[in-house]
Amino acid sequence: xxxxxxxxxxxxxxxxxxxxxxxxxxxxxxxxxxxxxxxxxxxxxxxxxxxxxxxxxxxxxxxxxxxxxxxxxxxxxxxxxxxxxxxxxxxxxxxxxxxxxxxxxxxxxxxxxxxxxxxxxxxxxxxxxxxxxxxxxxxxxxxxxxxxxxxxxxxxxxxxxxxxxxxxxxxxxxxxxxxxxxxxxxxxxxxxxxxxxxxxxxxxxxxxxxxxxxxxxxxxxxxxxxxxxxxxxxxxxxxxxxxxxxxxxxxxxxxxxxxxxxxxxxxxxxxxxxxxxxxxxxxxxxxxxxxxxxxxxxxxxxxxxxxxxxxxxxxxxxxxxxxxxxxxxxxxxxxxxxxxxxxxxxxxxxxxxxxxxxxxxxxxxxxxxxxxxxxxxxxxxxxxxxxxxxxxxxxxxxxxxxxxxxxxxxxxxxxxxxxxxxxxxxxxxxxxxxxxxxxxxxxxxxxxxxxxxxxxxxxxxxxxxxxxxxxxxxxxxxxxxxxxxxxxxxxxxxxxxxxxxxxxxxxxxxxxxxxxxxxxxxxxxxxxxxxxxxxxxxxxxxxxxxxxxxxxxxxxxxxxxxxxxxxxxxxxxxxxxxxxxxxxxxxxxxxxxxxxxxxxxxxxxxxxxxxxxxxxxxxxxxxxxxxxxxxxxxx
Amino acid sequence: xxxxxxxxxxxxxxxxxxxxxxxxxxxxxxxxxxxxxxxxxxxxxxxxxxxxxxxxxxxxxxxxxxxxxxxxxxxxxxxxxxxxxxxxxxxxxxxxxxxxxxx
Amino acid sequence: xxxxxxxxxxxxxxxxxxxxxxxxxxxxxxxxxxxxxxxxxxxxxxxxxxxxxxxxxxxxxxxxxxxxxxxxxxxxxxxxxxxxxxxxxxxxxxxxxxxxxxxxxxxxxxxxxxxxxxxxxxxxxxxxxxxxxxxxxxxxxxxxxxxxxxxxxxxxxxxxxxxxxxxxxxxxxxxxxxxxxxxxxxxxxxxxxxxxxxxxxxxxxxxxxxxxxxx
Numbered sequence: 001x002x003x004x005x006x007x008x009x010x011x012x013x014x015x016x017x018x019x020x021x022x023x024x025x026x027x028x029x030x031x032x033x034x035x036x037x038x039x040x041x042x043x044x045x046x047x048x049x050x051x052x053x054x055x056x057x058x059x060x061x062x063x064x065x066x067x068x069x070x071x072x073x074x075x076x077x078x079x080x081x082x083x084x085x086x087x088x089x090x091x092x093x094x095x096x097x098x099x100x101x102x103x104x105x106x107x108x109x110x111x112x113x114x115x116x117x118x119x120x121x122x123x124x125x126x127x128x129x130x131x132x133x134x135x136x137x138x139x140x141x142x143x144x145x146x147x148x149x150x151x152x153x154x155x156x157x158x159x160x161x162x163x164x165x166x167x168x169x170x171x172x173x174x175x176x177x178x179x180x181x182x183x184x185x186x187x188x189x190x191x192x193x194x195x196x197x198x199x200x201x202x203x204x205x206x207x208x209x210x211x212x213x214x215x216x217x218x219x220x221x222x223x224x225x226x227x228x229x230x231x232x233x234x235x236x237x238x239x240x241x242x243x244x245x246x247x248x249x250x251x252x253x254x255x256x257x258x259x260x261x262x263x264x265x266x267x268x269x270x271x272x273x274x275x276x277x278x279x280x281x282x283x284x285x286x287x288x289x290x291x292x293x294x295x296x297x298x299x300x301x302x303x304x305x306x307x308x309x310x311x312x313x314x315x316x317x318x319x320x321x322x323x324x325x326x327x328x329x330x331x332x333x334x335x336x337x338x339x340x341x342x343x344x345x346x347x348x349x350x351x352x353x354x355x356x357x358x359x360x361x362x363x364x365x366x367x368x369x370x371x372x373x374x375x376x377x378x379x380x381x382x383x384x385x386x387x388x389x390x391x392x393x394x395x396x397x398x399x400x401x402x403x404x405x406x407x408x409x410x411x412x413x414x415x416x417x418x419x420x421x422x423x424x425x426x427x428x429x430x431x432x433x434x435x436x437x438x439x440x441x442x443x444x445x446x447x448x449x450x451x452x453x454x455x456x457x458x459x460x461x462x463x464x465x466x467x468x469x470x471x472x473x474x475x476x477x478x479x480x481x482x483x484x485x486x487x488x489x490x491x492x493x494x495x496x497x498x499x500x501x502x503x504x505x506x507x508x509x510x511x512x513x514x515x516x517x518x519x520x521x522x523x524x525x526x527x528x529x530x531x532x533x534x535x536x537x538x539x540x541x542x543x544x545x546x547x548x549x550x551x552x553x554x555x556x557x558x559x560x561x562x563x564x565x566x567x568x569x570x571x572x573x574x575x576x577x578x579x580x581x582x583x584x585x586x587x588x589x590x591x592x593x594x595x596x597x598x599x600x601x602x603x604x605x606x607x608x609x610x611x612x613x614x615x616x617x618x619x620x621x622x623x624x625x626x627x628x629x630x631x632x633x634x635x
Numbered sequence: 636x637x638x639x640x641x642x643x644x645x646x647x648x649x650x651x652x653x654x655x656x657x658x659x660x661x662x663x664x665x666x667x668x669x670x671x672x673x674x675x676x677x678x679x680x681x682x683x684x685x686x687x688x689x690x691x692x693x694x695x696x697x698x699x700x701x702x703x704x705x706x707x708x709x710x711x712x713x714x715x716x717x718x719x720x721x722x723x724x725x726x727x728x729x730x731x732x733x734x735x736x737x738x
Numbered sequence: 739x740x741x742x743x744x745x746x747x748x749x750x751x752x753x754x755x756x757x758x759x760x761x762x763x764x765x766x767x768x769x770x771x772x773x774x775x776x777x778x779x780x781x782x783x784x785x786x787x788x789x790x791x792x793x794x795x796x797x798x799x800x801x802x803x804x805x806x807x808x809x810x811x812x813x814x815x816x817x818x819x820x821x822x823x824x825x826x827x828x829x830x831x832x833x834x835x836x837x838x839x840x841x842x843x844x845x846x847x848x849x850x851x852x853x854x855x856x857x858x859x860x861x862x863x864x865x866x867x868x869x870x871x872x873x874x875x876x877x878x879x880x881x882x883x884x885x886x887x888x889x890x891x892x893x894x895x896x897x898x899x900x901x902x903x904x905x906x907x908x909x910x911x912x913x914x915x916x917x918x919x920x921x922x923x924x925x926x927x928x929x930x931x932x933x934x935x936x937x938x939x940x941x942x943x944x945x946x947x948x949x950x951x952x953x
Contacts, residue, residue, distance in 0.1 A: 610734030617659050617869055620876045627883045638787050643824070644888030646791050650798055650817075652881025657802030659873030665852050666807055669814050672845060673798045676821045679833075687828045691899040697906065698914050700833055704840055705921045709928035711845050715852040716932025728856040 004086045004139060007043055007096070008149075011036050011132035015125050022121025030111055033124040037104035040131070044096045051093055072144075082202060087141030091273050094338050095138040095266075098345040101471070102262035103131045105464035109353050110254045112460040113360055123163060123252070130156035134263040138270055142202040143192045150188065150235070150267060154181050157264045161251040173250035180244035184234015188271075191227030198224065204274060211278040218282065225278060225285040228271065229292075236268025236322045239296040243559050245319055246303075249311040253356030256311060260318040261349035266341050269325045276334040290330025294418055297323030301428040305435070306542075306549060308367050310355045313436050317391060318348055320429060324406050327422060333409030339478075340406055343398035347390035347472035350465060354384035357461050358440060361454040367439040369447035376454040379462045381441045383469040388437045390472045392430035393520040395513070401476030404516050411512065423519055430523025431530075438531045643684035650677035662729040664718045668711060675707045756812060767792050787827055794820035811849050818842055829900040 014036040022029035073082040107127060114123055133152030140146040162174025192202070198216045199207050211221055232238070237245035245265065249256055259265060272279065272289060279286045297320045304316030321344050328337035357380040358373060359365045374381040390397035393404070403426060411419040445451035456462070542549045650673060657670025679700040686696030722728050771785045780788075793816055800813030818841040825834035910918065 611731040612733070613659060613662070613731055613869060613873075617872055617876065620655060620659060620873075620880070624876060624879050624883070627880070631883065631887070638783055638827070640893045641888045641891070642787065643828070645885050646794065646824070648881050648884030648888060649795055651884060652877045653795065653798040653802055655880050656873050656877030657798075659876060660870045661802065663807055665849060665856065666802070666810055668852075669801050669810055669849060672814065672841070673801060673817060676818065676841075679837075680821060680824055680828075683825060683828045683830055683833060687830065687899065687901065688893070691901065694901050694906070694909065697830055697833065697901060698910055698917075700830075701836065701910070702917065702921055704833075704836055705925060708840050708844060709925045711848055713928040713932045713935075715848055716935040718852055719855055720935045722856040 004047070004088055005084075007040060008132050008135035008139060010039055010043075011128040011135065015128040015132055018121055018125035018128060022125055025121070028121035028124070030107075030120070030124045033128050034104070034107045034111070036128060037100065037107045037131070040100040040135075041097075041104050044100045047088075047096070048093070051088070079200075082144045083142055084145060085141035085203070086139045087204065088139065091270065091334075091338060092138050094342055095270055096135070098266075098342055099131065099134050099138065099262045102345055102349045102468075103127075103258060105349060105353065105468055106254045106258045106262075109257075109356070109461055109464045110252070112458050113254055113356055114252060117252075119163070123160070126156055126159045126163075127255075127258070130160065130258065130263055134267070137267055140204075142204060143195065143207070144202045146204070146271075147189065147192055150231070150271075151185065153264055153267055154178060154185065154235070157181075157248070157251075157255075157259055160255040160259075161248045163251055163255065167250070170250040173244075173247040177244040177248050180241050181234040184231045184241055184268075187227045187229075187234070188231025191224050191229075191231065194220070194224035194227060208275065208277050211281050214281075221278070222282040222285050225275065225282050226288060228275060229285060229289055232268030232271045232326075233292065234268070235271075236265045236326070237296075237319050238268070238292050238322065238326060239299060240558065242296060242300065242319050243562060246307075246312050246315040249309065249315055253311065253352060253359055256315070257349045257352030257356065260315065260352060261345040265318060265322055266345065269322065269329065269337060269341050272326070272329045273334050273338055276329065276332070279329070280332055286330050286332065288330075289326050290414060290418065293323045293326025293328075293330055294421060295323070296320065297327065297425045298421060298428075301425045301432065304432040305428065310358065310365050310367055310370070310436060310440055311352070313432060314348070314351050314355060317351075317429065317432065320425065321348070321391075324403065324422070324425075327414070327418070328406040328409050331409045331413040333405065333413070336402065336405035336409045340402035342478070343390070343402040343472070343475045346468055346475050347387045347398055350383060350387040350468035350472050351391065353461070353465055353468065354380050354387060355440075357457040357465065358384075358454075360457055360461065362451070363453065364447060367436070370440045370445075371443045371447075372441070372445040372451060373454055374441040376451070377441075377456045379456060380465065383462075383465040384441065385437055386469040387472055388433040391433045392524060393426055393516060394430075394524070395517050396473070396476070398472050398474070398476035400513075400516070400520070404513050407516055408512050423515070426516065427519045427523040427526075430520040431527045434524045434527025435531045438527065442532070640684060640688045643680060647677045647680040647684070650674075650680070662731050664721065664728045664730050665715070667730065668714050668718075672707060672711070675703055679703050752809065752812060756809075760816070763796060764789075764792065783827065786823070790820045790823040790827065793817070794824070807853050808850070811846065811853060814849070815842060815846055818846070830906075832903060832906055 011033075014032055018025070018029040018032055022032075025032070071081060072084050073080065075081075107124070110123070110127070114120060117123065130153065133149050133156055137146055137149035137153060140149055158174050158178040161177050162170050164170040165174070195207050195216075196202055198220060199210045201207065201210075210216060216224075234241045245260075248259060251259070279289070300316045300319035300323060304313050304320065307313045307316060321340070325337045325340050325344075328334075328340060355365070357377065358370065361377060361380075362370060362373070364370060386397065390399040393400045407419065407422060407426065410422050654670045654672075654674030654677060657673065658667050661667055661670065682696035682700040682703065684696075686694045686700070690696060718728055721733055725733060727733070768789065771780070771788055774780045775782060775785050797813050797816030797818075797820060801810045801817060804810045804813060818837065822834040822837040822842075825831075825837055
């Protein structure tokens with residue numbers, strides 16, 4: 001447990017090895033990456049017994065264990081210290097298996113999906129870098145290390161989204177993802193600096209302790225935590241910075257699975273969860289999180305309803321589900337949020353890999369070109385349906401349990417309107433997931449060329465799908481006390497992630513669960529009613545409210561708004577800055593300085609007459625000056 | 636000896652000023668040499684005056700005056716060689732026409 | 739006897755004019771000084787000192803002010819002889835001797851040879867540089883400062899004593915033997931350098947003549 005730094009170190013080393021020498025290795029080094037992934041999974045699971053033991057000894061919960069590694073930077077003898085340190089607690093122990101398992105599945109899957117692509121080794125090495133950065137992020141014990149890993153995740157996602165950089169749209173999407181998240185990252189950096197200013201340390205636990213002890217001014221802390229949340233908003237694609245995630249579909253599909261399920265976007269959730277004790281002190285910031293999460297959940301859910309790109313629908317659903325998580329965090333139900341993260345990771349990875357399987361088979365990702373694939377791809381269809389059911393929140397599937405906890409937390413600690421909206425969004429989720437399933441796998445094939453081309457994917461693709469489907473089915477049971485106890489914990493995951501409301505897990509709210517079940521079944525019913533067969537009613541609904549449809553299809557015109565802002569404000573400002581740079585800095589400052597010196601030189605050179613008497617006169621004047629000074633010194 | 640030391644010093648100072656003026660004001664290289672000789676003579680007077688008035692036991696100033704005369708002789712010889720060379724190259728012995736080092 | 743000397747008529751004129759001007763200027767001064775001596779206002783030494791001073795300063799002024807370079811050179815002789823007189827008054831006969839030998843004999847001859855060889859212009863218009871006013875200012879300032887320094891300082895009693903030849907020689911060749919050697923080398927190098935400088939010009943001229951004077 002003290003040597004936990006090995007976990008991020010393994011993929012980091014593999015990244016360097018494969019990036020440098022992967023070209024020369026057999027199979028371009030992908031086996032090395034997968035071996036690393038396997039090792040990570042094994043390592044993470046080998047940590048559990050020790051973790052449990054420590055957990056029961058009370059050494060661990062709820063403070064976790066901060067392992068100091070070494071001083072990285074130490075300025076002014078302790079005034080400014082950056083350490084390399086790791087921190088393990090229950091949240092980390094939730095994140096680690098999620099990240100490693102999903103990553104391993106994605107790696108195995110990619111060997112087939114990316115087969116024959118150019119830069120195959122580069123893809124795998126960046127995958128490894130991605131994992132390394134994410135693991136560093138969840139294990140880091142201080143904010144600077146976390147920030148570096150945060151940026152590392154951003155860099156790796158940029159590289160992977162823009163993997164097909166020959167395509168203009170991919171390059172644009174990568175740029176958009178990087179710049180949009182960067183807006184949030186600046187907020188994170190400001191938050192880190194503010195917290196450091198207040199406490200003089202980057203150590204997360206020290207900051208939390210200081211905040212709990214009331215050592216930081218309340219308003220100041222609120223502002224700092226809002227900035228910190230800004231980073232989470234960017235990374236987790238929350239409103240208003242959600243625009244990058246749907247475009248991130250330009251990357252290879254396994255990368256989307258990784259980004260959406262295990263790494264990139266959950267970093268924001270992780271960050272807020274990590275600081276949840278502090279957010280418990282500043283309730284205004286928590287309310288902001290709640291409402292932003294709610295807005296995102298609704299907006300993304302409605303946008304998912306109309307999108308035709310199968311991956312884009314899934315992307316909107318990710319954004320929406322992340323909104324759910326932030327709602328939970330906003331009510332203080334960290335356990336519910338982490339639980340949803342946990343289950344969501346599995347079924348979202350499953351859905352993305354399933355869609356990847358479809359795309360791989362048909363080379364089409366617009367639902368207009370798909371349909372009727374259930375006959376050709378039974379395994380993919382079955383696993384995809386499992387994922388959709390989990391997403392929709394049908395009982396026994398993983399999503400049901402976690403979404404139910406969030407709804408319960410909202411009803412318990414949030415406004416009643418919040419609960420209503422969230423419940424409606426849950427129904428919406430069921431509707432659009434049904435829609436995607438129906439349009440993709442049922443009905444008549446709309447594009448026979450794509451249909452004829454389709455075939456079931458090979459084992460390395462189906463295998464991870466089945467494994468993830470299993471997890472998506474059963475992962476929810478971890479919440480049950482009995483399961484948790486069987487695994488060696490006192491309670492379920494609610495106990496694992498130190499909860500403020502453990503009762504919700506010990507005594508499931510059957511009324512709420514019933515409402516949620518009814519809601520999801522109703523959503524599926526509506527979906528089937530509208531989109532079964534040739535989706536006549538859906539077309540009619542579109543014709544009935546074209547403005548609404550246009551609004552949704554155009555994503556509430558957010559992208560247009562941003563584009564307009566960029567065009568008008570930023571480019572305008574850029575013009576001013578460019579003018580300033582060109583005229584003032586360059587021509588006046590740099591060139592002007594050079595010209596001034598040159599002109600002075602041109603003028604002053606005439607002092608160099610070359611005539612010895614002139615120089616002698618200069619010497620004489622100097623002599624006189626010296627004598628005068630000497631006189632002055634004499635008094 | 637009734638003549639005070641300061642009288643010699645004043646004489647030396649005036650002689651030095653005249654030489655200084657000559658160096659700065661005249662164009663002819665040879666006349667500048669002459670002016671420099673005047674300045675050296677002024678310095679030598681100073682040396683000897685101090686040696687006899689203030690340092691009669693060691694009289695180092697006297698020795699220095701001798702060296703000044705010797706070095707001045709060397710200087711004149713060398714400088715005249717240079718002036719001759721200048722005259723051969725440029726057909727002039729005026730220092731302000733030898734201004735090829737200007738801008 | 740003078741008529742048979744192979745001197746140009748110019749020299750006759752210079753010597754005549756110089757003698758005339760010198761007598762006209764120095765005569766009254768000499769008379770005044772002797773009158774003061776007679777009235778016991780000043781001692782004999784002072785008479786000699788003032789006389790020498792006047793000769794030195796007038797000679798120096800002539801050297802730097804006269805437009806004709808030959809006149810300047812001749813005027814310098816007066817200064818140097820006056821300086822030798824001052825040396826004598828300062829009781830250092832040896833230096834006075836050296837002064838006359840080296841300057842009056844060597845340096846002046848060199849200067850006059852230089853004038854002859856460089857075909858010095860006898861043109862008052864071009865003989866003065868353009869920075870004459872500055873030169874005057876600086877020269878006056880320097881002289882003024884030094885005079886002020888000399889007058890302001892408290893020099894204590896005058897204890898000038900005769901320095902005997904043997905003591906001087908001992909001091910020179912015992913304590914200062916190394917500097918003497920260095921100065922000897924310096925003289926050697928300087929005159930060799932002057933020689934080489936002049937000869938290289940000659941040989942270059944010869945080469946020019948041989949190659950047709952393309953330079």
